[in-house]
Amino acid sequence: MDADYLPFHPAPKVPDFTPPAGAVDAHCHVFGPADTFPYSAKRKYTPCDAPKEKLFALRDHLGFSRNVIVQASCHGTDNAALVDALETAGPLARGVAVVSPDVTDAELDAMDKAGVRAVRFNFVKRLVDDTPREVFTGIAERITKLGWHIVVYFEAPDLEDLAPFLTSLPGIIVVDHMGRPDVSKGADHPDFDRFIALMAENDNIWVKVSCPERLTVAGPPYDDVVPFSRRLVEAFPDRVLWGTDWPHPNMKSHMPDDGQLVDVIPRIATTEDARRKLLIDNPMRLYWPEETKS
Template sequence: MDPDYLPFHPNPSKPTFKAPPGAVDAHCHVFGPAHLFPYAPERKYTPCDAPKEKLFGLRDYLGFSRNVIVQASCHGKNNDALVDALKSAGRLARGVAVVGQNVSDDELKEMDAAGVRAVRFNFVKRLVDATPKEIFLGIAERIAKLGWHIVVYFEAQDLEDLIPFLKQLPTIVVVDHMGRPDVKKGVDHPDFKRFIVLLAENDNIWTKVSCPERLTVSGPPYDDVIPFSRMLVERFPDRVLWGTDWPHPNMKSHMPDDGILVDVIPRIAVTEELQRKLLIDNPMRLYWPEERSAP
């Protein structure tokens, strides 16, 4: 673990908000354990181990039913820890992998059988080295044939240059953490309006209204981030997802209490209908469509 790395909260509070039965934490990670699943040599940071047992224990403690586990950059393109967690969870978890252009069809099929349903394209320069967009487009064409979708991670200042690329992607596209807006600028700033317009004009683009702890200036209970999340939930109720982002890699300001993060939900999805869409209907439609269509 890097000397300045903040480990996850050892004793999160029990949330006041009770998630509805079937609720999904649609953005979280597993790290290591390193002796079983070594971190990637090209990684930009070394986290503390955050194994599947801890994640599933937190899921139950917070009152959630399922997880969507996202491959993080510290494991690079080796998805072994992710696949292992998915196999352990069975139908209670789905995955978002990171792959390169040389991934084989057999590898993709194996990940699909384990529960992977998407790939992640990371454009955050401090986390990953740049990948030519042509490579991402080639990967997108291949995974579209499996019925997978694409998750993209970028920061607000890079959105304008990325828009033409995002419009080329052939699948549903899920934007991590609202595109990381600068909350100091407010919801009426042109930067956030650009993101709103992108969603309004492209029905295949979704977003996660997650990570207030990363975006806040004022700190918990994250009052400065609430207007951004709430606006997206109310404008695009059928295209929003929520997740804890546990174990909160690379946090510098503070390590969030996951119970407090859960208590943000009723402040951004203020009715039971919006909460159900955010926590159940939308993630089930995207990650477990076979269960929604079953008699």
Template structure:
């Protein structure tokens, strides 16, 4: 089956540079995707966009190029609740990848158990209106209750302006909750302003809430320019991500977001994204928590030593 990529959206970056920052041993890319290939794993009829193909082979080659040892692969909205591409990548990874799936209310307990055996450890609830149609909250809460019995968590994707209306629902989820990309703050506003302060309060008030400090390429207004010869792009996002890392060091994750769907301005060099990490986690201790200890605790708890 042939799929035509959404016009104007960029292909992922070919030939990423080697990062200057050396990742700690055991580092996990805790947010990435696989797309298709469409001829093997067709995109969902209800999708809001059609991406370029981005296979498991290409993802794991990037993992090795950047210096990561493991991946957490998140189901993308273009595949809907058809998790076959995700599950295929998990099985191929030989235990080096875990997954976050999208499921519907009608999924059976046997299907959930089979997904667990393949490496799924969470489900994603998407509240970004331009990407998905609304799913009733009672259905999502029912799903959350069922996956809690497996020890899974919920990943939530929303935009900062929508947090007030979603606060009570998020606070009532019976699992660990992981926020994608810090709730997409508006980085043109002050890091000490009321909008980002509300997100920090949300994390303080809910000790089960974690955050991914990822996707500066989506949030930045200054863009990928390196300053003074440094590989220090996306400078305007640094204060926001660093605030979250330093205040909640045991509840943060980081990922590339490869292959970066829906971008029109520029496609990031993933090596440059890795070099963003020491600016938001400036000490070896924070880097160890962000890249190794926290993702292992959430996705490979059986391998964590007491």
């Protein structure tokens, strides 16, 4: 692990808020262990090992039923650790992969069988090298044939430039971590209004109201981030997801207590109906559609 990064919380609290039965942590990761699943030689950071056993124990500790595991940049396009975790979890997990343009149809089919349901396009320059957009377009055209969707990760200053490209992509687009807004500007700032408008004008765009620990200026209990998440939950109740982001790679200022993160949920989804959509209905419809068809 990089010397200036923090390891995940060793003993998170039991949340005061009890998630409803069937709740999904729709954004989390597995890292390594490096002696079994080596990190990419091209990685921009080295995380602590965070194996599947720790993730599934956390799921149970926090009161969740399922996980959506997202491939992070430190493993590059080698999805072996992700697939291994999915195969262990079976129907209790789904995955978001990162693939190269030369990925074969057989490889995509094998990932689909393991439970991968999306690919991630990362535009955060401090985490990945720049990728020509035509490469992403080619991947998008291939994975939509499998019924997969696209997860995108970017930061707020890049939205204006990215928006035309994002709206050109096929199928459902899920934006990680609310598009990384600058929370010091407030949830009514024109910058965040731009993101709200993007979602209002494109009903295929979803969002994860996750990662207050990354966005906060004030620190726990993340009062400065709550208005952003609540605004999205209230405006787009059928297109929001929530996740822990465990094990919180690249954190330097503080390492969140995952139980405390769960306790933010009733502050951003203030009704039982909103919480059910956020934690069960929406992720199930997106990642387990075969279980939601009548």
